[in-house]
Amino acid sequence: MTWVDFWALIGTLNGEASEANCQRLAEELGSRSVADIVGFAERHAEALYRLDQEKFGALPVADLTDRDGRPFPQSADHFLYTRCAVVAAGRAVWESVFFDVDKFAPYTSTEHDAEWLLYVPDKAYELATGQEWDRSTRYCFETFSNKDGWPHLQN
Template identity: 50%
Template sequence: LSWTLYRLDRKEHGEGLSGDAFLYTRCAVVAAGRTAFESVMQDPANFVPYATGQIWAESLLDTPDHAYERITSESWDRNTRYSYESYSNTEGWAD
């Protein structure tokens, strides 16, 4: 999940969006499935309906934690290689 959100964290997708709005909109793309994700990665114009329609999927961020807790009965102190936070993909925001 973190890797996928990180890959969507690009200037051509997020320019003009606030940090939280951009994150939750990227979550909506991921929640829409592989086809939607690949479409947005191929053509940034396909991100526009998610951003302009304010289709958010904030709750997707909690899904891995809840799944881990349900399976192990322990809380997950997750550290990921890639940050899903908005604007953390410096390569995706480079000019």
């Protein structure tokens, strides 16, 4: 799947990875070939992997503070879901955050929980084949997997 095709499919979310939008995307993708589903999963994993960087992960949650009023840090899971929200927002937003970290910051808000986007390829595969998918992709999208994005964690 090309990046153009991937972003066109992401565009069907209308900027929001709600459960309903992600279900609709999974149904659209599930009506396509298994090769397209795998291609979507690969592009999605790579898009998330590229965002897995300390400059984004070190941002606090936009709408939370601790008891003392200090910024509340993102957990690894929250950061993953935030990255999903940035992808769901579309290509222009995704590309822009690499040039301006401040454009990433609003997506750390708890209002932007986009976890549902993670499950789209698996749901699509199941719809297409009737089987669960034991998926692996070239890029790992889990937080801290992009070693170049977290240079201080390198040994």
